[in-house]
Structure formats: structure tokens, C-alpha cells
Amino acid sequence: MEKKIKVILLLLVVLAVAGVATHMFLTPSTVETVGSKNVTxxxxxxxxxxxxxxxxxxxxxxxxxxxxxIAPDKLKAVNFQWTDDEMKYVPSQYQNYPVVGGWYGTQDGSYEEFIASEPDIVIESIDEGGDGDSSTVNERQEKFGTIPVIAVKDTTNVEKVSESITFMGEIVGAQDKAKELNDFNQKYLDIVHDRSSKLSDSDKVKVYYAQGDDGLQTTPSHSTHGQLIDLIGGENVADSVAQGNTTGGVQVSIEQVLSWNPDKIITNDPEFYAKVYSDSNWGKLDAVKNKEVYLSPQSPFKWFDRPVGANMIIGVPWTAKILYPDDYKDINMVDTTKEFYSNFYHFDLSDNQAKEILLDSGLKESNL
Incomplete structure (x- = not known):
């Protein structure tokens, strides 16, 4: 009898161990994904x-x-469809994100489509001050139900974006990549802060930011859309028409632009860029005569504007090379572009591809 009891006990121990092993090895995802954490x-x-x-x-x-x-594999939808040109340097695995709209300039977000993408969390942008957007965040949370909505400070200013990048990296578990992006940004911010601080008013080049297919919309200084001109130390010629408007664009006439006669023109519009050198009116400007018109690279996000945000980080050295080429000869834009695309756009450019991007933007080969 005693021997039977020992055998039964041994069998029970074996079964118990087997049960634990089965749980560990047959359902690992359940064990690993259970849990939550609190964040502020x-x-x-x-x-x-x-x-x-x-x-x-x-x-x-x-x-x-x-x-x-910083975390492309965790991103499950985008706010607008990339154009074919913008898609040129997007890896194939990221080309088919669902488009769910959003709540910014277009206000075309679809809660149903957001929810259908099955997010663990939703990131909501707030103004730098924060308090004024709490009602919007609460409204989003109500509409998204049990899906947590995380309020993150506005990332539209390249000089103030680091805190938000760090925070988002912590939220999505991409701390190392967030730090890498901030380090890249800070490197070039330090360079341009140092060199722009030494410019006298007489040293500053006059810059016109041409928007729209006719080039006759623009933004004054202190606008997020033209911030890189201010950052590098250019003189934004449109300041005289600001009238307190530092966020939206202003309409101007070709006569007004002719009176300003800028040294350099920067645009985001390929259609305008394609015709500016053949237009007799624009041809009267020194910037056009001297081949000093530049088109922001477009792919996969524009370097200069639209949207404003972390995509403009690579626009800092690019704009510096445009405005003051002699002051920034030590920056190799081919190497800088390859580094940025590899690390943050997840696409390895060849030297020729990087050169093509830069030359198509109007930079001279001697200034790469």
C-alpha cells in the first residue's frame, strides 16, 4: 500500500510539472503580453x-x-496618402499604411477608421502650453472609449521638439532611436546657433519663401512654416506684410516680390520650381538671374515645411548650405543625407541617390 501511495504521488508531481511546462511553452504570447503600466x-x-x-x-x-x-513597425496608420514622389524612398513594408485622416488643417479624421486600425494607444498633439487643449484631449478620449489617448506637446518647432521625441520614445519603447534622433538634431542646431549668432545685419541674405504653384503665397518671420529661415539667420523679406500674422500664409503680388528683390528663394512647390526660370516676371529677380531658387526635397516628407515637425531636422543643414554656403563648407550634405535617411527613414541611399536628391533641390555640386 505504501508503495502504491509513493507511485501515485510521483505521478502527480510529474503531471504538475508537465502542466507548468505546457503553459510556459504553448502560450508564451499570453504570458508576455499580460500587464499594464501607468504613465502621465x-x-x-x-x-x-x-x-x-x-x-x-x-x-x-x-x-x-x-x-x-523612431518606431515604423509600431505605426499602424497615417493621416494622409503619400504621393508617388514622396513614396520614392519609402521601404516597401511601409508603403501601405491605412490612411485615417486626422484633426489638424483638414479636420478629416474618422474615429471609426482609427479604431479599425486596432491601436494600443492614440497620440494627440497639444499646443506647447498644454492647458488649452485638455478639452480636446478629453473629447478624443470619450470618442475612442477604452483606447488610451496620450497628449504630447506640439512637435512643430525643431528647436523645442526634443522633449516630445524623448517622451514618445518612452511611451512606445523606442528610447534609443528617440535619443539618436535628438542627438542628430542637436548637433546641427548647435552649429547653426553658433554661426548665425555671429552674423551682422549687413551679412544677412534676403530670403523669400514662395508657396503655391504661382509662388505668391508666403509666410513672415516667426511662423512655424518659415522657421528655418529665421534659425539660419536669413532675413525674411515678407516681414513688412506680416500685420501680426505669424502663423497663416499671406497673399502677395509679383510687384511686391520684385520690390523686395530677394537674394534667395526657397519653395516647397515643384510646379512653381519647374517654371520659375522660364517666367519673364520672375526672371527680373536677382535670385532667379543667379540661379538661387531652391526646392525642398519631397520624399518621404518635405525637408522645409508641410508638415512642420521632425522632418525639418534634415532641413536645418540643407537650409544652412543654401543661405550661407561659404560658412558651412565643413558639412558634407551627401553623407548627412545618407545618415538621416538610413537612421530615420529606414532607407539606405547610395551616394548617387543622395546627390540626386540634393541636386534636384537646386544645390550646386560644388556645395554638396
């Missing part, structure tokens, strides 16, 4: 989110851009 967002809301965030969407392009740069 950037307007002080305490929120419970999954311990490991795998799927994330954002309600505006600047936030989506950061997510694409």
Missing part, C-alpha cells in the same frame, strides 16, 4: 496603457512623422 502624459493626465505598446496611431502629421522615424 504631457498635460498631467494619469493613464493606464499596455506594458508593451505594439500598435500606435497619431491624430496629426507631425506626431505621425516622429512615430515613423
Amino acid at each position: 502624459d504631457m498635460i498631467g493626465r494619469d493613464i493606464e496603457i499596455p506594458a508593451s505598446v505594439s500598435n500606435v496611431v497619431a491624430t496629426s502629421p507631425p506626431m505621425t512623422t516622429v512615430l515613423y522615424m
Whole structure:
């Protein structure tokens, strides 16, 4: 009898061990994904989110851009469709994100489509001050139900974006990539801060930012859209028509632009760029006569504007090379472009591809 009891006990132990092993080895994903953590967002809301965030969407392009740069495999939707040109340097695995709209200039977001992308969290942009957007964040949270909405400070200013990039990296588990992006940005900010601070008023080049297919919309200084001109130390010729408007664009006439006669012109519009050198009116400008018109590279995000945000980080050295080529000869834009695209756009450019991007933007080969 005693021997039988020992055998039964031994069998029970074996079965128990086998049961634990079966649980460990047959259901690893369940064991690993169970759990949550509490975080405080950037307007002080305490929120419970999954311990490991795998799927994330954002309600505006600047936030989506950061997510694409630091955690593209966790991004599950974008706010607008890339054009064929913008798609040129997007890896194939990222070319088919669903388009869910958003709440920014177009206000075309679809809660149903956002929810259908099955995000673990939703990133919502707030103004730098934060408090004024708490009602919007609360409204989003109500509409998204149990999906946590995380408020993150506006990332549209390249000089102030680091805190938000760091925070988003912590939220989505991409701390190292977020630090790498901030380090790249700070490197060039330090360079241009130092050199622009030494410019006298007489040293500053006059710059016109041409928007629209006719080039006759622009933005004055202190606008997020033309911020790189200010940062590098250019003189934005449109200041005289600002009239307190530092956010939206202003309409001007060709006569007004002729009276300013800028040294350099920067544009985001390929249609305008394609015809500016053959237009007799624009041809009267020194910038056109001297072949000093530049088109922001477009792919996969524009370097200079539209959207404003972390995509403009690579635009800092590019704009510096345009405005003051002699002061920035030590920056190799081919190497800089390859580094940025490889690390943050997840696409390895050849030397020739990097040169093509830069030459197509108007930079001279001697200034690469």
C-alpha cells in the first residue's frame, strides 16, 4: 500500500510539472503580453496603457512623422496618402499604411477608421502650453472609449521638439532611436546657433519663401512654416506684410516680390520650381538671374515645411548650405543625407541617390 501511495504521488508531481511546462511553452504570447503600466502624459493626465505598446496611431502629421522615424513597425496608420514622389524612398513594408485622416488643417479624421486600425494607444498633439487643449484631449478620449489617448506637446518647432521625441520614445519603447534622433538634431542646431549668432545685419541674405504653384503665397518671420529661415539667420523679406500674422500664409503680388528683390528663394512647390526660370516676371529677380531658387526635397516628407515637425531636422543643414554656403563648407550634405535617411527613414541611399536628391533641390555640386 505504501508503495502504491509513493507511485501515485510521483505521478502527480510529474503531471504538475508537465502542466507548468505546457503553459510556459504553448502560450508564451499570453504570458508576455499580460500587464499594464501607468504613465502621465504631457498635460498631467494619469493613464493606464499596455506594458508593451505594439500598435500606435497619431491624430496629426507631425506626431505621425516622429512615430515613423523612431518606431515604423509600431505605426499602424497615417493621416494622409503619400504621393508617388514622396513614396520614392519609402521601404516597401511601409508603403501601405491605412490612411485615417486626422484633426489638424483638414479636420478629416474618422474615429471609426482609427479604431479599425486596432491601436494600443492614440497620440494627440497639444499646443506647447498644454492647458488649452485638455478639452480636446478629453473629447478624443470619450470618442475612442477604452483606447488610451496620450497628449504630447506640439512637435512643430525643431528647436523645442526634443522633449516630445524623448517622451514618445518612452511611451512606445523606442528610447534609443528617440535619443539618436535628438542627438542628430542637436548637433546641427548647435552649429547653426553658433554661426548665425555671429552674423551682422549687413551679412544677412534676403530670403523669400514662395508657396503655391504661382509662388505668391508666403509666410513672415516667426511662423512655424518659415522657421528655418529665421534659425539660419536669413532675413525674411515678407516681414513688412506680416500685420501680426505669424502663423497663416499671406497673399502677395509679383510687384511686391520684385520690390523686395530677394537674394534667395526657397519653395516647397515643384510646379512653381519647374517654371520659375522660364517666367519673364520672375526672371527680373536677382535670385532667379543667379540661379538661387531652391526646392525642398519631397520624399518621404518635405525637408522645409508641410508638415512642420521632425522632418525639418534634415532641413536645418540643407537650409544652412543654401543661405550661407561659404560658412558651412565643413558639412558634407551627401553623407548627412545618407545618415538621416538610413537612421530615420529606414532607407539606405547610395551616394548617387543622395546627390540626386540634393541636386534636384537646386544645390550646386560644388556645395554638396
